[in-house]
Amino acid sequence: MNQLEQQLIDEYQKGLPVCSRPYLEMANRLGASEGDVVSALSRLKQDGMLSRIGPVFNHKKAGASTLAAMAVPEDELAAVAERVNAFAGVNHNYAREHKFNLWFVVTAPDQDQLQTALKEIELSGGYKVMSLPMVKSHFIDLGFKVKWQ
Amino acid sequence: MSDLNLHSNPFKSNDTDSFNPKTKSPFSMKEVSQPKTNFVLTEMDRALVIATQEGLPVSERPYHIIGEEIGISEDEVISRLEKMLEHGVIRRIAVIPNHYRIGFKANGMTVWNVKDKDIKRLGRQIGELPYVSHCYQRPRHEPYWSYNLFAMVHGTERAQVEERAKKLKAILGDACLGHEILYSSKILKKTGMRLSKKESVKS
Incomplete structure (x- = not known):
């Protein structure tokens, strides 16, 4: 990764400009050209180094969400995960090494629809869903500091 | 460490008849409801969330392109995004790395x-x-x-x-x-927050 690419990741974990030419503003700050920034970002995206460039939404303010877990026999995990993933409200789904081996985030426009979605996921998945909504955040989301090797 | 009994699975649907929607969940979801929020997304805000949640275009005027997609001006895209930032609906607008790919294995x-x-x-x-x-x-x-x-x-x-x-x-x-x-042993689905295009939460 070249210096500009590292700088883009380091400096823009927040505060990507909201203006007509955001990449030009970033370029001016980093002493590069707009074309350099656009091609560096395109390259990072292409190479899979970025998950995306854009807004991080606060699930709680934009609707309702919860962290959900299921305990599924290993040999059924793939099939159950596929059924769970079919729900548009499911946006992260990880297999984890634990009795509770399927962990996913569920979002919905409001609390009632979230509860309905959890019930539907339970019925479709075939296993009980343990819902673990955030009670309190002890973390201020400022992005994640990268220490380059 | 965990004192769960690894040899029986109380969550298996067959023996807890979870296919009956009236069955009470062992996790009693109702007691953990979240507080209501005070910021309500308008129809146009929702359209903007849907248009940006998979990422902004990487070209000179990304907000202009987003505006064209949903039928509003670049200025309106910018002012709506600023309002959502101000109300905390958007936490930050960022270049979001794939942590796994950049070395956090x-x-x-x-x-x-x-x-x-x-x-x-x-x-x-x-x-x-x-x-x-x-x-x-x-x-x-x-x-x-x-x-x-x-x-x-x-x-x-x-x-x-x-x-x-x-x-x-x-x-x-x-x-x-x-x-x-x-x-985590496997990433089975990874997307940012998604608002579905329909009101329904099922795809």
Whole structure:
């Protein structure tokens, strides 16, 4: 990764400009050209180094969400995960090494629809869903500091 | 560590008739409802969320392109985004790295059973650690789940995650009644928050 690419990741974990030419503003700050920034970002995206460039939404303010877990026999995990993933409200789904081996985030426009979605996921998945909504955040989301090797 | 019985599965639908929607969940979801929020997205805000949630275009005027997609001007896109930032609906607008691809090969979801009276003070300390990316208090579901503090710990390898988890344990001290580290073995779906295009939550 070249210096500009590292700088883009380091400096823009927040505060990507909201203006007509955001990449030009970033370029001016980093002493590069707009074309350099656009091609560096395109390259990072292409190479899979970025998950995306854009807004991080606060699930709680934009609707309702919860962290959900299921305990599924290993040999059924793939099939159950596929059924769970079919729900548009499911946006992260990880297999984890634990009795509770399927962990996913569920979002919905409001609390009632979230509860309905959890019930539907339970019925479709075939296993009980343990819902673990955030009670309190002890973390201020400022992005994640990268220490380059 | 976990005292769950690994040999029986109380969640298997066949023996707990969970296909009957009226069956009470062993996790009683109702008691954990969240407070209502005061910011309501307008129809156009929702359209804007949907148009930007998979990422902004990488070309000279990204907000102009987004505006064309949903039929509003670039200026309106900008002012709506600013309003959502101001109200905290958008936390930040960012270049979001794929942590795995840039070298953080190991991440462990550490879960802790922390005495209720100490969780606020200690949760804040844990959340400030540079290698912790999320730190949330969540409800217990006794007897299945006793952990009320979740902290995502990142490292270049598992040994480093374990080393760091030991530091968390030292910070929590006597207030910690048990903990586990849940490693992810596979990413089965990873997208940012998605609002579905229909009101329905099922695709």
